[in-house]
Amino acid sequence: MASNQPAILIREVAKRFGDIAAIDSVSLDIAGGSFVAVVGASGSGKSTLLKTINRLTEPDSGHVLLEGEDVRAAYAPDLRRRIGYVFQGIGLFPHMNVRDNIAIGPKLAGIRLSASRIAELLDGVDLDHSYALRMPHELSGGQRQRIGVARALASNPHVLLMDEPFGALDPITRDALGKHVRALHDRLGLTTLMVTHDMAEALLLADRVLVMDQGSIVADSTPKQLLAGGGGDIAQELVAVPRDQALALARLTP
Numbered sequence: 001m002a003s004n005q006p007a008i009l010i011r012e013v014a015k016r017f018g019d020i021a022a023i024d025s026v027s028l029d030i031a032g033g034s035f036v037a038v039v040g041a042s043g044s045g046k047s048t049l050l051k052t053i054n055r056l057t058e059p060d061s062g063h064v065l066l067e068g069e070d071v072r073a074a075y076a077p078d079l080r081r082r083i084g085y086v087f088q089g090i091g092l093f094p095h096m097n098v099r100d101n102i103a104i105g106p107k108l109a110g111i112r113l114s115a116s117r118i119a120e121l122l123d124g125v126d127l128d129h130s131y132a133l134r135m136p137h138e139l140s141g142g143q144r145q146r147i148g149v150a151r152a153l154a155s156n157p158h159v160l161l162m163d164e165p166f167g168a169l170d171p172i173t174r175d176a177l178g179k180h181v182r183a184l185h186d187r188l189g190l191t192t193l194m195v196t197h198d199m200a201e202a203l204l205l206a207d208r209v210l211v212m213d214q215g216s217i218v219a220d221s222t223p224k225q226l227l228a229g230g231g232g233d234i235a236q237e238l239v240a241v242p243r244d245q246a247l248a249l250a251r252l253t254p
């Protein structure tokens with residue numbers, strides 16, 4: 001990949017569902033190696049935008065390039081192996097143990113993951129190797145999400161898409177897993193897009209924050225710019241939530 005070429009290039013992508021413009025002509029470049037958070041109200045088009053990248057949604061118009069290649073030119077299962085995808089309630093196969101769940105993507109491509117590769121993937125999400133033989137129902141919600149991340153990384157993708165990956169977790173697990181994923185992103189040199197409802201999480205983890213409203217990107221700023229008051233009114237409404245909470249806590253602190 002040429003160094004000046006974005007890892008993901010989105011041009012005038014639009015998607016309607018009946019009367020609703022889920023995405024209204026979005027154009028966007030995502031630099032390789034960046035960690036980008038996508039925030040915005042429910043129904044603003046965040047998930048739809050993410051899914052146009054791995055073709056879980058086909059846009060009505062516009063195009064998406066992954067490392068310079070139009071995603072429509074790729075065979076969809078191959079494309080999805082090149083793009084890790086983590087979503088809330090990760091959807092592990094209940095009748096398969098952790099090892100087989102992690103190995104499913106490569107297996108469908110005819111590649112058998114070695115025990116040492118499974119152990120390495122478990123290490124990556126900070127789980128002991130013994131978890132390989134556990135069944136999904138024997139895991140906590142946080143452990144299941146970790147397995148989801150390990151599974152998403154099993155095919156060595158360059159790009160990781162995460163849709164509310166930590167939404168259902170308690171705040172302490174959520175915080176720890178967020179930091180862990182950011183460290184994995186840095187170590188593996190990934191390009192990561194993460195949808196979150198939590199502006200604090202976006203500000204703390206991402207290099208760049210996109211704010212969506214009614215199918216459009218209304219702010220595209222760094223956390224520093226947002227914390228300095230930039231990004232416009234909709235972004236600032238979202239930034240006000242964690243800021244007001246931090247101020248309220250500071251006032252309560254003896």
Ligand SMILES: Nc1ncnc2c1ncn2[C@@H]1O[C@H](COP(=O)(O)OP(=O)(O)OP(=O)(O)O)[C@@H](O)[C@H]1O
Pocket residue numbers: 017020021022040041042043044045046047048049
């Ligand atoms: N498969 C679908 N069929 C019909 N409408 C859809 C479909 N997928 C999404 N939509 C609509 O498109 C709009 C954008 O949905 P999307 O899931 O992208 O929003 P979101 O910002 O991710 O929301 P949330 O934060 O609630 O997950 C919404 O109005 C939604 O109802």
